[in-house]
Amino acid sequence: xxxxxxxxxxxxxxxxxxxxxxxxxxxxxxxxxxxxxxxxxxxxxxxxxxxxxxxxxxxxxxxxxxxxxxxxxxxxxxxxxxxxxxxxxxxxx
Numbered sequence: 001x002x003x004x005x006x007x008x009x010x011x012x013x014x015x016x017x018x019x020x021x022x023x024x025x026x027x028x029x030x031x032x033x034x035x036x037x038x039x040x041x042x043x044x045x046x047x048x049x050x051x052x053x054x055x056x057x058x059x060x061x062x063x064x065x066x067x068x069x070x071x072x073x074x075x076x077x078x079x080x081x082x083x084x085x086x087x088x089x090x091x092x093x
Contacts, residue, residue, distance in 0.1 A: 025092050028085050035082045042075050051075050 009016040046063060048054045054072060057063045 021092075025089070028089055032082060032085045032089070035078050035085070039075060039078050039082065042071050042078075045071065051079055 005020060006016055009019045012019065043049055043054075046054050046057065046068065048057065051072075054063070054068065054075065058065050058068055058072070
């Protein structure tokens with residue numbers, strides 16, 4: 001049986017809106033940590049610290065574009081998600 005937000009707020013002696021805000025904030029921070037971990041794993045795989053460095057290595061021919069394509073596109077997506085979450089979290093301050 002599912003417990004509603006109202007029930008949990010009552011059990012914790014919190015206002016429903018405050019509980020929802022804190023829950024969303026915690027979710028976003030956890031999501032940001034997960035994104036950062038995945039981004040870091042890709043950076044370490046290629047010995048870079050930014051997507052621009054990876055792009056430079058590809059352009060210089062140090063890395064094969066076809067071999068890095070999946071990671072590069074995944075990294076681009078992850079960086080975008082990280083920025084989106086960072087912007088949302090800024091609104092909580």
